[in-house]
Amino acid sequence: MGGSLEFEGRDIISIKDFSREEINYVFKTAKTMEPLASKGSQILRGKILATLFFEASTRTRLSFESAMHKLGGSTIGFAEAEIASVKKGENLADTIRTVENYADVIALRHPLEGAARLAAEFSRVPIINGGSGAEEHPTQALLDMYTMVKEKGKIDGLKVAFVGDLRYGRTVHSLAYALSLYNIELYLVSPETLKMRREVLQTIKERIPVVERTSLEKIVPLVDVLYVTRIQRERFPDPAEYAKVKGSYRIDLQALSEAKKDLTILHPLPRLDEIAAEVDSTPYARYFQQVRNSIVVRMALLALILGAAK
Numbered sequence: 174m175g176g177s178l179e180f181e182g183r184d185i186i187s188i189k190d191f192s193r194e195e196i197n198y199v200f201k202t203a204k205t206m207e208p209l210a211s212k213g214s215q216i217l218r219g220k221i222l223a224t225l226f227f228e229a230s231t232r233t234r235l236s237f238e239s240a241m242h243k244l245g246g247s248t249i250g251f252a253e254a255e256i257a258s259v260k261k262g263e264n265l266a267d268t269i270r271t272v273e274n275y276a277d278v279i280a281l282r283h284p285l286e287g288a289a290r291l292a293a294e295f296s297r298v299p300i301i302n303g304g305s306g307a308e309e310h311p312t313q314a315l316l317d318m319y320t321m322v323k324e325k326g327k328i329d330g331l332k333v334a335f336v337g338d339l340r341y342g343r344t345v346h347s348l349a350y351a352l353s354l355y356n357i358e359l360y361l362v363s364p365e366t367l368k369m370r371r372e373v374l375q376t377i378k379e380r381i382p383v384v385e386r387t388s389l390e391k392i393v394p395l396v397d398v399l400y401v402t403r404i405q406r407e408r409f410p411d412p413a414e415y416a417k418v419k420g421s422y423r424i425d426l427q428a429l430s431e432a433k434k435d436l437t438i439l440h441p442l443p444r445l446d447e448i449a450a451e452v453d454s455t456p457y458a459r460y461f462q463q464v465r466n467s468i469v470v471r472m473a474l475l476a477l478i479l480g481a482a483k
């Protein structure tokens with residue numbers, strides 16, 4: 174995209190393809206979607222979104238579908254590869270070359286890294302990456318940051334900590350790249366075996382200060398945003414390795430006793446036991462707000478890609 178603000182017809186494969194100016198433009202557009210999210214709109218009437226989800230999902234798929242419906246468009250797709258022709262051995266390229274005839278835009282989630290990029294090479298309609306293995310989840314990063322802007326007013330100046338599985342968690346990869354375009358400090362807290370991927374670290378360390386730790390204790394009082402993640406059991410090659418790190422971090426009221434008063438806790442969800450239920454009723458907990466914000470961010474992306482956002 175080379176720096177211009179042309180979104181129409183564009184694929185969203187990696188957050189690395191976005192400039193800071195483009196990210197801000199998505200936020201600006203998302204803000205204009207806020208009233209439409211409650212009263213509805215017809216700006217995408219006649220347009221069809223296909224959601225092809227080859228991996229489990231609740232939020233990403235349903236929020237894309239909800240966003241499309243709120244703008245007057247419609248949706249088709251599958252949420253389980255088991256019921257699609259993939260089950261019969263069809264390859265991804267053929268699936269895409271078929272579905273592009275039925276839809277104006279395709280949201281794809283796939284267990285393989287690089288799947289979204291590959292799909293985009295075959296597709297005549299835009300592809301949105303809804304999660305490509307452990308690699309990236311760009312629309313999640315956008316909604317995570319939109320939530321930070323809503324909670325904190327701006328991203329510049331924030332101290333942010335990521336906690337949990339920084340190796341297999343795709344949301345933290347996209348979010349790290351995107352946050353590194355802003356003036357922030359990043360704390361990475363994970364077990365030794367689940368440290369942030371080297372390629373991500375290399376890129377972000379050239380842009381922002383990064384501190385890596387295995388213990389959360391001293392980090393909590395320092396930060397404005399605590400981004401908690403699930404240990405990605407399904408991506409571990411060896412169950413014994415998962416058993417070693419399972420339950421490594423637990424955010425409960427005790428762990429938050431020295432937190433800043435206006436700390437914001439985010440989580441892409443689903444949560445297992447890494448945030449205790451007792452935290453949900455504190456003003457820190459903003460993870461369900463994040464779910465709410467996902468709608469306007471995805472409305473903005475769909476409207477921009479389909480050339481309907483003014």
Ligand code: NCD
Nearest residue numbers: 232233304344403441442443
């Ligand atoms: C995440 C994902 O699928 O990567 N969920 C989501 O999209 N909100 C996080 C996870 O599965 O842990």
